[in-house]
Amino acid sequence: MSIRCRISSETNDEETRGPGKSNAHTKPLLPRVVFTTIFLAVTGLLLGSGVAPSPMTSAFADDATQEAGFCTPSQQTLGTDINVSNADPGVATWVKGDMYIGSRPSNTANLNGANAPVGSYAVEAEGLTLVNGKLAMNPLKESWGGNGFRFGIVGFGAQFRPTPGSTALAVNGDESASAIDSMTTGGVTGDVGAWTHGAFTEGYGAKLSGNATNWETNAKHKSVVYTKTDWDSSNSISWNQTNVLDNVNGKDYSDFGTYVNNLSTTLSLQQANGTVTYDTAPADSNYVRYKYNANSSNISYGFKFDASGKRSEKRITFTGDGTSALQVFKLKTSELQYIQSDDGTYQTNKNNPDDVNRGIVFDFENIPDNASVVVNVGGINDDGSGGSNVSFNNGWRFWWNGVEIGGGYSDKASTEQQRLYGVAS
Numbered sequence: 001m002s003i004r005c006r007i008s009s010e011t012n013d014e015e016t017r018g019p020g021k022s023n024a025h026t027k028p029l030l031p032r033v034v035f036t037t038i039f040l041a042v043t044g045l046l047l048g049s050g051v052a053p054s055p056m057t058s059a060f061a062d063d064a065t066q067e068a069g070f071c072t073p074s075q076q077t078l079g080t081d082i083n084v085s086n087a088d089p090g091v092a093t094w095v096k097g098d099m100y101i102g103s104r105p106s107n108t109a110n111l112n113g114a115n116a117p118v119g120s121y122a123v124e125a126e127g128l129t130l131v132n133g134k135l136a137m138n139p140l141k142e143s144w145g146g147n148g149f150r151f152g153i154v155g156f157g158a159q160f161r162p163t164p165g166s167t168a169l170a171v172n173g174d175e176s177a178s179a180i181d182s183m184t185t186g187g188v189t190g191d192v193g194a195w196t197h198g199a200f201t202e203g204y205g206a207k208l209s210g211n212a213t214n215w216e217t218n219a220k221h222k223s224v225v226y227t228k229t230d231w232d233s234s235n236s237i238s239w240n241q242t243n244v245l246d247n248v249n250g251k252d253y254s255d256f257g258t259y260v261n262n263l264s265t266t267l268s269l270q271q272a273n274g275t276v277t278y279d280t281a282p283a284d285s286n287y288v289r290y291k292y293n294a295n296s297s298n299i300s301y302g303f304k305f306d307a308s309g310k311r312s313e314k315r316i317t318f319t320g321d322g323t324s325a326l327q328v329f330k331l332k333t334s335e336l337q338y339i340q341s342d343d344g345t346y347q348t349n350k351n352n353p354d355d356v357n358r359g360i361v362f363d364f365e366n367i368p369d370n371a372s373v374v375v376n377v378g379g380i381n382d383d384g385s386g387g388s389n390v391s392f393n394n395g396w397r398f399w400w401n402g403v404e405i406g407g408g409y410s411d412k413a414s415t416e417q418q419r420l421y422g423v424a425s
Contacts, residue, residue: 092127099131102138111183116195124154131171133178138195147228148197152204172244173209186214194223205236212239270328274320281315283307290410313395317363336392359395400424
């Protein structure tokens with residue numbers, strides 16, 4: 001989903017694995033599903049723009065026929081026209097620790113040519129990205145002419161981003177927040193590393209702590225450049241910056257982590273008014289996922305889902321009360337636990353080796369159109385205690401009020417799928 005108002009507790013690292021796509025039509029960018037935690041954060045969740053009021057305790061309408069839960073609904077246009085932009089004054093992505101474009105290696109103490117993040121096919125991040133620790137990038141895809149990961153503007157998205165010419169990427173290099181002792185790519189040690197490809201910020205600037213590093217695969221190419229055809233960093237890319245978060249686009253984000261923690265704590269204290277159930281998602285022998293522009297590209301992929309076993313998907317269903325402006329659910333981390341078995345399948349329950357499937361899918365039911373949704377994730381017990389880190393595979397399907405909208409971004413999707421995809425995101 002594309003969520004502009006997203007909150008999570010702070011994780012030590014943010015892993016970016018792959019891009020999402022959405023359909024090119026005008027949709028309401030509503031404050032939809034917000035995952036927070038009681039004790040532990042779920043790796044991979046992102047923080048949305050800082051538009052939520054603080055404190056939060058009196059920010060919710062009694063029912064969804066009035067105002068939205070804690071963000072103001074707005075209209076945003078999804079599409080490929082990168083010249084269309086609505087200014088986002090907030091933060092799209094916040095990383096308390098180190099950000100990886102790729103998967104974090106088991107040993108993070110010293111990253112170099114022999115110890116790199118596992119490569120990623122992610123290609124872009126919309127809006128302002130703040131990294132308190134360090135940035136390690138290993139984008140593999142030959143996107144944007146093979147010139148790497150793009151910060152600020154996305155080729156397909158809401159085009160909701162900072163004012164052109166402002167900063168879209170800020171890396172603070174805080175050693176106390178980083179698990180990386182040393183990172184060297186292209187023969188230079190710094191706080192930003194690039195392996196197969198690097199990044200560019202065309203249309204925006206970057207404020208980066210540490211030395212100007214290079215691609216590991218080509219030491220003549222700087223890790224972060226301005227345009228996709230640049231090899232050297234221009235004046236829009238500022239290296240060796242200190243106290244980076246003190247001033248980003250005229251705002252002081254040096255204590256942003258405290259704001260996130262306080263907001264997460266407030267959300268975690270909300271009483272659940274919805275129920276959570278678990279089962280196996282329905283079988284489907286001919287599920288098709290289309291590319292966002294499938295009407296012209298004719299690109300699609302087929303999947304088969306069984307009612308049990310390795311080709312099934314575990315479904316977590318969140319059923320709301322149908323009226324509250326803030327729909328609140330509590331989810332135990334044990335229901336998200338995944339371990340990989342010897343044959344490469346993933347087990348949803350490590351105590352039950354026969355419980356294997358392709359991933360976890362989500363189903364939200366009885367959710368009013370103007371409601372915000374909070375899912376508090378934490379613990380393995382009903383009281384939220386006994387939690388641990390969480391790793392799971394996301395499945396392919398997603399339901400919203402009775403309609404499967406996993407492919408709602410595509411121009412092949414039905415009008416109702418597209419509409420509900422917009423509502424859900």
